Amino acid sequence: MAADRDRENRPEQRTPRFRLDQPRPPRNKILPDYDPEAFGRLSERIARFLGTGRFIVWMTVVIIMWVVWNIAAPDHLRFDQYPFIFLTLMLSLQASYAAPLILLAQNRQDDRDRVNLEQDRKQNERSIADTEYLTREIASLRMGLGEVATRDWIRSELQDLVKELEEQRAVFPSERSRGSDVGDR
Secondary structure, eight states, rough: OEEEEEEEETTTOOOOOOOTTSSOOOOOSSSSSOHHHHHHHHHHHHHHHHTSHHHHHHHHHHHHHHHHHHHSSGGGGGGSTTTOOOHHHHHHHHHHHHHHHHHHHHHHHHHHHHHHHHHHHHHHHHHHHHHHHHHHHHHHHHHHHHHHHHHHHHHHHHHHHHHHHHHHHHHHHSOOOSOOOOTTT
């Protein structure tokens, strides 16, 4: 009995258990993994190249060389006879790959445009809110300034007071003629 317990406690004899605190090892997949962003960037570069004049020039040069070679070369070196069926097949293959790559690049551009449009919309909403806030603040300042004494108003009030004092001096002349201020203290 003791020997059986020792066998059960040995790590090499136990059945393997999965630890719950650690992630499971990855399983073998049938399809290979690929980075969709890397594939998207590659498709954009290809689509960008397909939309240039350089591509059209190179494609024209290749087609002209293909046709000239298959017309002017000796018979045993020609690989595509006059109807140029192989050339047609190659151009169809190129077009069949170019179209989905261009569509993928356009979809990625649409996604970027959608994100930029959403950011612009949010920025416009913030700008409108800020403008409305500033408008309300300016209006409240204008209303408050209507009750605040301005420099011109104070100046006119002071001038009115000076005129009033001069009128009172004219009506009540000073009783002291010497100008001493002893009695004022």
